[in-house]
Amino acid sequence: xxxxxxxxxxxxxxxxxxxxxxxxxxxxxxxxxxxxxxxxxxxxxxxxxxxxxxxxxxxxxxxxxxxxxxxxxxxxxxxxxxxxxxxxxxxxxxxxxxxxxxxxxxxxxxxxxxxxxxxxxxxxxxxxxxxxxxxxxxxxxxxxxxxxxxxxxxxxxxxxxxxxxxxxxxxxxxxxxxxxxxxxxxxxxxxxxxxxxxxxxxxxxxxxxxxxxxxxxxxxxxxxxxxxxxxxxxxxxxxxxxxxxxxxxxxxxxxxxxxxxxxxxxxxxxxxxxxxxxxxxxxxxxxxxxxxxxxxxxxxxxxxxxxxxxxxxxxxxxxxxxxxxxxxxxxxxxxxxxxxxxxxxxxxxxxxxxxxxxxxxxxxxxxxxxxxxxxxxx
Numbered sequence: 503x504x505x506x507x508x509x510x511x512x513x514x515x516x517x518x519x520x521x522x523x524x525x526x527x528x529x530x531x532x533x534x535x536x537x538x539x540x541x542x543x544x545x546x547x548x549x550x551x552x553x554x555x556x557x558x559x560x561x562x563x564x565x566x567x568x569x570x571x572x573x574x575x576x577x578x579x580x581x582x583x584x585x586x587x588x589x590x591x592x593x594x595x596x597x598x599x600x601x602x603x604x605x606x607x608x609x610x611x612x613x614x615x616x617x618x619x620x621x622x623x624x625x626x627x628x629x630x631x632x633x634x635x636x637x638x639x640x641x642x643x644x645x646x647x648x649x650x651x652x653x654x655x656x657x658x659x660x661x662x663x664x665x666x667x668x669x670x671x672x673x674x675x676x677x678x679x680x681x682x683x684x685x686x687x688x689x690x691x692x693x694x695x696x697x698x699x700x701x702x703x704x705x706x707x708x709x710x711x712x713x714x715x716x717x718x719x720x721x722x723x724x725x726x727x728x729x730x731x732x733x734x735x736x737x738x739x740x741x742x743x744x745x746x747x748x749x750x751x752x753x754x755x756x757x758x759x760x761x762x763x764x765x766x767x768x769x770x771x772x773x774x775x776x777x778x779x780x781x782x783x784x785x786x787x788x789x790x791x792x793x794x795x796x797x798x799x800x801x802x803x804x805x806x807x808x809x810x811x812x813x814x815x816x817x818x819x820x821x822x823x824x825x826x827x828x829x830x831x832x833x834x835x836x837x838x839x840x841x842x843x844x845x846x847x848x849x850x851x852x853x854x855x856x857x858x859x860x861x862x863x864x865x866x867x868x869x870x871x872x873x874x875x876x877x878x879x880x
Contacts, residue, residue, distance in 0.1 A: 545607040560605040570595035572871020580627055582877035597626035613654030620648040658693040664692060664706035665793050668727040669738045669755050673805040674818035675872050677849045680829025681801055681821035685792040700731045715792035717799040721745040735759050741791040742833055747777040751794035766806035772799055797855060798824025811835040825856030845875040869874040
């Protein structure tokens with residue numbers, strides 16, 4: 503009996519101790535299920551939902567490398583000085599750029615809420631230093647090119663002028679501003695209206711930019727435009743009021759899709775210039791405001807794109823203004839692999855009564871140059 507009692511007592515004690523230890527054990531909580539990124543295809547390819555929100559986000563951009571050469575002082579070549587004897591020489595004009603873009607979209611009771619940003623980081627050499635210190639390469643600035651918010655048809659923020667974006671850029675060449683067709687960077691308050699059946703319109707209040715382009719009072723620059731788009735192409739017109747000089751400029755454009763391979767455009771601009779007497783420090787030079795940047799009252803741009811196949815295209819543009827400035831640009835763009843494109847372009851600028859190139863002031867009558875561009879877009 504004593505042995506049986508001892509065994510029973512020992513077993514009871516072990517059970518009690520084990521129960522006490524089990525009560526004190528740490529219980530590890532099961533991990534919560536991970537919230538994976540979900541694809542958002544409402545606004546196109548590349549969007550995904552920001553976790554925990556109804557906002558769709560897309561991140562993209564490009565890395566670009568330009569190699570330019572040609573007549574110095576025009577639009578491609580660069581001046582420098584020999585580091586040993588200081589004599590003036592010519593050199594390549596180089597630029598490397600990283601551009602970061604973001605898009606967001608979200609449906610609300612007042613329409614689609616969208617944002618767009620684009621920031622550019624640059625490294626290269628720039629004309630303007632050759633007379634003193636050669637033309638050293640280095641970081642050449644960071645620029646905020648776009649940062650706007652849009653709800654329905656209302657857009658506010660940093661954009662490019664509707665005088666250019668609504669009617670369209672002057673072709674698919676790199677140097678499309680040999681004869682410039684308007685100012686770009688500006689803060690805006692815009693409203694876009696889509697009437698259906700191909701009709702659309704825009705009204706834009708703008709600040710402008712630069713020494714003589716930025717508004718000098720509470721009165722904004724004003725831009726308005728209308729467009730008719732069909733399967734064959736489009737007809738567009740824009741009018742701009744420069745509040746600084748109380749001058750008006752306008753452009754009309756015809757786009758034609760001649761075939762699946764060939765697309766063509768022609769654009770004409772006209773602007774008043776009675777009050778455009780800019781101070782000597784102004785850029786652009788006297789006679790041009792924020793919108794009418796060509797020389798004289800009128801200007802013409804025309805050109806097109808021919809697609810040889812899915813990877814190769816030929817692009818060309820010819821431009822001319824009343825000041826007898828003539829620009830010709832042509833390139834061949836080839837997509838080596840998806841996302842990587844190489845463009846080889848040749849440009850010609852014949853200077854008329856005054857230089858209108860947005861790059862630098864040409865130092866001779868006829869200027870020829872070229873650019874080789876590598877761009878990886880993502």
